[in-house]
Amino acid sequence: MLAEQEAVWLQAGHHYADSRGFAGFTSFDGREVRFHHEVGEPGEDVGSLRRDGENLVESGANPDGTTFVEIWTPLPDGLGQTGSWTAAGCQVVRVGPHLVYVDAGTSAYLRM
Known part of the structure; x- marks a missing residue:
């Protein structure tokens, strides 16, 4: 099945936020990357x-066992300040002027 969906993924250090509604941290064992x-x-x-x-x-x-292939394209103006903040069940990641917010029921992409 081919499904096309536009999403914004921001990564600051080990922490990430995905505009599709999840956020966390990554780890790498030398072969595979895990998105927790x-x-x-x-x-x-x-x-x-x-x-x-x-x-x-x-x-x-994916967690349900299905497989995926995703192609990630760099955002314009992706340079500048970066950071990640987690508090009270939400996570925010900023890369330059781009910001993704995720909590238990909401996600949003903002460009400042």
Whole structure:
């Protein structure tokens, strides 16, 4: 099945936030990267990453066992201040002027 969905993923250090409704931290064992969901949609997905020109291609498995391939394209103006904040069941990640907010029932992408 081919599904196209636009999403914004921001990563600051080990912490990330995804505009599709989950946030947490990443870990890497030298072969696979794990995305530990701590806020929003529960679970953990595992995948591998490779460069394809300017893009980053992620392939792996979802918490329900289905597989995926995602192509991530850099956002414009992705340089500048970065940070991640977690409090009271929500997580916010900022990269330059881009900000993604996630809590148990809401997610949002903002450009400042």
